[in-house]
Amino acid sequence: MNNWKTYIKDYQHYLKLERGLSQNTIENYTFDIEKLVLFLSENSISESPLTISEETVQQFIYKIASEVNARSQSRIISGLKSFFSYLVFEDYRTDTPMELIEVPKTGRKLPDTLSVQEIDALIQAIDLSTLEGERNRAILETLYSCGLRVSELVNLKISDLFFEEGFLKITGKGNKQRFVPIGSITEKYISIYKNQIRNQIKVQKGHEDTLFLNRRGKQLTRAMIFTIIKDLASKINLNKIISPHTFRHSFATHLLENGADLRSIQLMLGHESITTTEVYMHLDRKFLKEVLQNYHPRK
Incomplete structure (x- = not known):
């Protein structure tokens, strides 16, 4: 199976x-290929990335189809397609064993959103008598008011704060940078945390410019942000499965419902393509009816 390791490493570099x-x-891409490698190992199939046939891949797909839902299945197939296309691109193979393998049809899953009242309730549930409380309030306000990805939030630097201009500089996917507007309320909570709480923490070397720190003075992990949100959700008995991404979805949905255009939302979210932003068009019919009544000449 070492043969696979070499090609996977090359693929990762690519x-x-x-x-x-x-x-x-x-x-995530690598994880999908490793699932296939594990399947080969468990079934004593000794095929390399260069010799594996369509039949073998099909057997693997049948197996995962009984274990995961259509959405996860699609993601695994798409990951494998990318890997084998890379091998063809690099002339390691002349064909791809994924050619005739179809991706199962999945309905586009609409992201969960929170109402403004639910977001307020989550923020009000934060215990502000602790040092972490002020930090967590600033974190939730930033996630919701700026629509950040969780990785963008934990990597946020003090030098990325351009409060005088009213913007945050965000480094998104593929190291692409964008400027996101920041409102005065969020600015206020970040400032309280930065000036009154953060300066009480002994900052570890290498984290001097990191905005949000854990109690040991290091950058927060993505997992920690998930935990903070999960704990607050159970505290207010919120009957929804939420994550940091839920705040990003809510940011986009609330902007759209209040009349913002998709192109502006796309720029703020840092989406490469407008079709990704269109996921947020899952508005209720009542809202669409109001749009028609307000804007169509033949209403």
Whole structure:
């Protein structure tokens, strides 16, 4: 199976250097290939990335189809297609064993959103008598008011704060930078945290410019942000499965419902394509009816 390791390593270098993908994305792509390698090992099939046939891949797809839902299945197939296309691109293979393998049809899953009242309730549930409380309030306000990805939030630097101009400088996927407007309320909470709480923490070497720190003076992990949000959700008995991404979805949805145009939202979210932003068009019919009544000449 070492043969696979070499090609996977090459592929990872390609994704990083040529495609400019983030470490998280590269790990997700690799995880899908490793599932296939595990399947070969468990079934004593000794095929390399260069010799594996369509039949073998099909057997693997049948197996995962019984274990995961259509959405996860699609993601794994798409990951494998990318890997074998890379092998063809680099002339390691002349064909791809994924040619005739179809991706199962999945309905586009609409992201969960929170109402403004639910977001307020989550923020009000934060215990502000602790040092972490002020930090967590600033974190939730930033996630919701600026629509950041969780990786963008944990990597946010003090030198990225341009409060006088009213913007944050965000480094997104593929190291692409964008400026996101920041409102005065969020600015206020970040300033309280930065000036009154953060300066009480002994900052570890290398984290001097990191905005949000854990109690040991290091950058917060993505997992920690998930935990903070999960704990607050259970505190207010919120009957929804939420994550940091839910705040990003809510940011986009609330902007759209209040009349912002898709192109502006796309720029703020840092979406490469407008079709990604269109996921947020899952508005209720009542809202669409109001749009028609307000804007159509034949209403």
